Amino acid sequence: MEKKGKVWMNGALVPWEKATVPLLSHGFSRGSAIFEVFGTHKGPDGVYAFRMDEHLKRLAQSARALEMEIAYSAEEIALAVRETVEANEVERGIVKMFAYWGEEAVINLVLDAKLDVAIFVIPDSEELGLDDSEPISACISKWRKLHPETVPVAAKACANYLNGYLARKDAADRGFDVGFLIGTDDFLAEGSIESVFLVKDGVLKTPALGPILSGVTRKSILQAAEVIGLPTTEDRMTAQDLLAADEIFTTGTGNMISPVARFEDITIPAPGPVSKQLMELMAGITRFSDDRFNDWFQRLY
Ligand SMILES: Cc1ncc(COP(=O)(O)O)c(C=O)c1O
DSSP, rough: OOOEEEEEETEEEEEGGGGGOOOTBHHHHSSOOOEEEEEEEEEEEEEEESSSHHHHHHHHHHHHHHHHOOOOHHHHHHHHHHHHHHHHHHHSEEEEEEEEEESSSSOSOOOSSOOOOEEEEEOOOTTTOOTTOEEEEEEEEEEEEOOTTSTTTSSBBBGGHHHHHHHHHHHHTOSSEEEEETTSSSSSSEESEEEEEEEEEEEEEOSSSSSSOOOOOHHHHHHHHHHHOOOOEEEEOOOOHHHHOSSEEEEEEEEEEEEEETTTEOOOOOOOOHHHHHHHHHHHHHHTOOOGGGGGGEEOO
């Protein structure tokens, strides 16, 4: 990845290589940082964020769930995002921001300081592969989803991603792109860094909120489906439901929708007709050719 450009750190733009924390910081050594990632898109008259309001709301919810306090308000962070995206002249790309305890904390587990904030803007590249809609393969991970009574799994906290890392590693070791995590209750939760949808008999289905991250793309797909009259359910589902699905896809900020062409040893159409319709709908929205969803975008510069 190209490491250049400016990073917003606690009120100032600093060179990329200066945007660091001590190894002994709480955020790094305890993995307690929280973060958000969202897309930037080139519109007809400027560069826009995709649902920054939703992402900043989720950042605040992550802090609340972990009983932490961020040193900046959502309004201040939104202004900082605008400043950073414009300073880096990024068009299509992603904003990745962290709220973290950046000070050294060797023994202390509970700090009473407010969280620092750092905002990175990363332009699209071959490595990022934004808007890549290539079909993927998926399996059920040997690892279970973190139980929501052990840590708040709806918080986008760095420490929670060991669970996702292991699922992705297990999938890769078995020749799959992504691994789906099943909860200890035997119901499907989500992928490592993606929400999961299936289509059965013309109905779009996804696991209910609670034991999963509240994906902004997930929410957007459900809202878009409603606008086009596609029936949806948010309910419990099992590995058996995936095996019997007509279509499966994952959603997330990077690629929006990734159709699954192989699930375990089953080959499925990818994209199937419903996935294709939703992919075209989302592509139209992010190309600004569908003005029914204009309020999903905030102008950055
Ligand atoms: C665990 C997990 N689930 C789902 C998602 C998808 O969320 P979003 O659509 O907000 O990117 C992510 C994104 O990183 C994630 O980490």
